[in-house]
Amino acid sequence: MLLTCVIFLAILISVLLRFNVWRRNIRGVPILMYHMVSDDIAGTKLPKLRVSPKRFRAQMAYLKDRGYHSITIKEWLDYRHGKGVCPSKPIIITFDDGYRNFYTSAWPILESHDFKAVVFLVTKYIGGVNLWDLEKGEPEEPLLNAEEIKDLALSGVEFGSHSHTHQDLTQLPLSAVESDVRASRSVLGGALGNEIIAFSYPYGKENEKIRWAVREAGFQAACVIHHGDNDEAVDPFQLKRIIIKRNDNLLDFKIKLKKGKSRI
Numbered sequence: 311m312l313l314t315c316v317i318f319l320a321i322l323i324s325v326l327l328r329f330n331v332w333r334r335n336i337r338g339v340p341i342l343m344y345h346m347v348s349d350d351i352a353g354t355k356l357p358k359l360r361v362s363p364k365r366f367r368a369q370m371a372y373l374k375d376r377g378y379h380s381i382t383i384k385e386w387l388d389y390r391h392g393k394g395v396c397p398s399k400p401i402i403i404t405f406d407d408g409y410r411n412f413y414t415s416a417w418p419i420l421e422s423h424d425f426k427a428v429v430f431l432v433t434k435y436i437g438g439v440n441l442w443d444l445e446k447g448e449p450e451e452p453l454l455n456a457e458e459i460k461d462l463a464l465s466g467v468e469f470g471s472h473s474h475t476h477q478d479l480t481q482l483p484l485s486a487v488e489s490d491v492r493a494s495r496s497v498l499g500g501a502l503g504n505e506i507i508a509f510s511y512p513y514g515k516e517n518e519k520i521r522w523a524v525r526e527a528g529f530q531a532a533c534v535i536h537h538g539d540n541d542e543a544v545d546p547f548q549l550k551r552i553i554i555k556r557n558d559n560l561l562d563f564k565i566k567l568k569k570g571k572s573r574i
């Protein structure tokens with residue numbers, strides 16, 4: 311009898327742990343964070359940042375089935391300021407770094423589900439490769455070029471800045487941060503001919519000074535890389551994101567959507 315109780319309790323606890331029952335639900339619009347949709351993990355020390363196309367498709371199909379409507383950060387800000395009516399179950403799908411692979415792998419899947427996306431570009435390297443990663447031994451990856459960016463923008467992708475050079479901004483003097491974020495906004499505005507609103511801090515590194523510099527450069531919102539609430543009280547320069555990783559199965563994805571994290 312005692313043994314049965316112990317086994318039952320052990321099963322119960324592991325189920326509660328697996329489903330992250332102790333974690334409270336996040337409030338406000340969920341913002342997903344991806345980097346690359348790819349099965350090519352050769353040579354990278356960061357395979358977790360490359361979600362397989364098969365899993366990405368299943369994740370998008372799940373969102374569609376559950377009635378989610380993807381919006382851009384510009385739309386989120388508009389709704390927040392009372393312009394227009396936010397659709398039910400809004401969600402924001404973001405991609406950092408602006409890999410060319412977004413154009414070939416992620417966007418066709420997003421588009422087939424009628425979803426939008428926000429892509430954060432490293433503006434100095436548009437049309438080039440991920441130079442900031444090479445010194446860390448990461449493989450060379452092509453980045454979106456100006457034509458692809460224009461084409462995607464016309465199809466409903468919102469582009470934001472991921473800084474000009476992808477440095478940890480908290481390690482730079484404030485004057486260098488200011489010129490970096492200003493340069494990135496003007497390059498992007500020049501390339502797209504419209505107002506650039508959103509920013510994503512490289513490596514998620516930010517502090518009060520960095521947020522100030524980003525705001526001063528004319529951005530209206532910025533994303534970090536930890537999860538949390540994006541409700542009415544959120545600082546638009548600290549929008550929280552849910553990181554979706556390669557080893558997340560659909561159960562992890564469902565849990566993350568509600569709780570922000572799926573493992574301890």
Ligand SMILES: [Zn+2]
Pocket residue numbers: 406407472476512513
């Ligand atoms: Zn990045």
